Amino acid sequence: MKYIIGIDSGSQSSKIAIFDIEGNLIVEGKEELRPMKLGENTLVEHPGDDIWESICAASKKAMEKFQYDSKDIIGVGLGSIRCCRVLMKKDGSLAANVISWMDKRTSTPYQHDVPEAAYVTSTDGYLTHRLTGEFKDNIGNNFGQWPVDYETWDWSTDPEVLKTFNIPREMLLEAVRPGDVLGNITEEASKLTGIQAGIPVVATTSDKAVEGLGAGLLHEGTAVISLGTYITAMVASDEMAPVDASAYWGIMSSVPKKYILESYGIRRGMWTVSWFKNLLGQELS
Known part of the structure; x- marks a missing residue:
């Protein structure tokens, strides 16, 4: 029997579930997120690297329960909170706290107020990099203040659209469609999550979809x-x-x-x- 892993990073917790290819739930792990960091004027942020750390913790819990051969796990589906805004440095690390979808800034065009930010991405884009080392993002999770072309399912190539959202194309990660491979689990991610290195990570879409x-x-x-x-x-x-x-x-x-x-x-x-x-x-x- 072969198995697949589902990653669900939500607003309150991160969940990892392992299914067989017939859809039966085998094991799961869950880790609560820390309370949001709240500021004046409806500022809502995830503290530190909480989303990634909770995924690592939940994944280890699930893998510890998994009683079968981990080599029979054939893929990972990645899904996480939509409408958040993540600022990444050139090396892929966080340039600032992850901005929650409940923060008023996510309903307005991006403001270039963090000098260290080289990329503006979704939670999927950030987690893709942590899991695979790739600078790719699931286009399906970019809903709201993002220059998405809903006909091509890619970033808009219209300069006026990019200007409206105030995000230059070079700050956006490579767009990947739902169902396509984002990359493969790295050795570093394997040590932190317990998931075997080399397994492909597949884009799902937004959490609601x-x-x-x-x-x-x-x-x-x-x-x-x-x-x-x-x-x-x-x-x-x-x-x-x-x-x-x-x-x-x-x-x-x-x-x-x-x-x-x-x-x-x-x-x-x-x-x-x-x-x-x-x-x-x-x-x-």
């Missing part, structure tokens, strides 16, 4: 209610949402050239459940 895929959101006429930190409704579509759409928007699905229409949602959805749990006691877990 991955959730839709898992729930069977594949054809027009199907819909899903997503109960995440951000609660929303989604329907499958063969067409991208119009630019003047009201109360919903379009995102790239897990299948190239297919789309998901997503409603406006509740920004503190399941986070409220965690808040009540922490407030009233761990016995509610």
Whole structure:
């Protein structure tokens, strides 16, 4: 039997799951993220290298439980929080804390206020580099203030579009479509995660679209209610949402050239459940 690893880096925790190729869950590992760093005027950041460190911890937990031959693991699917903004130095390390999707800066064009920043990327782009050493990004996870061409599923080549988002092309990583290989696990990443070196890492798409895929959101006429930190409704579509759409928007699905229409949602959805749990006691877990 062969196995695959799924990486899910969320707003509250990182989860690693190992499945057999028939879709049966074999083992999983989970690591809670540290509380967000909050600042004035709706500034919300992930402290330090928390996202990467939580993935390493969750992965080691899963691999320690895995009782089969790790050489039978044939691939890793990488998915993480969308709408975040990550500033990377030339060497791929963080130039600043990861800016959360809840931070007001992610809804406005990029401001060149960190001199050390050589690249502007998503959480997928950063995690791809940590796992594989490649400077590549999953285009499907770039939703919001990014110069994406939704027809070609690549970065826009229009100078005016790049100017609008204030991100020069040289600061963007190489775009990779959902389902394509981002790179292979490096020896360094293997030591930190427990995942065998050389295994290919495959781009999934944004976290919401991955959730839709898992729930069977594949054809027009199907819909899903997503109960995440951000609660929303989604329907499958063969067409991208119009630019003047009201109360919903379009995102790239897990299948190239297919789309998901997503409603406006509740920004503190399941986070409220965690808040009540922490407030009233761990016995509610």
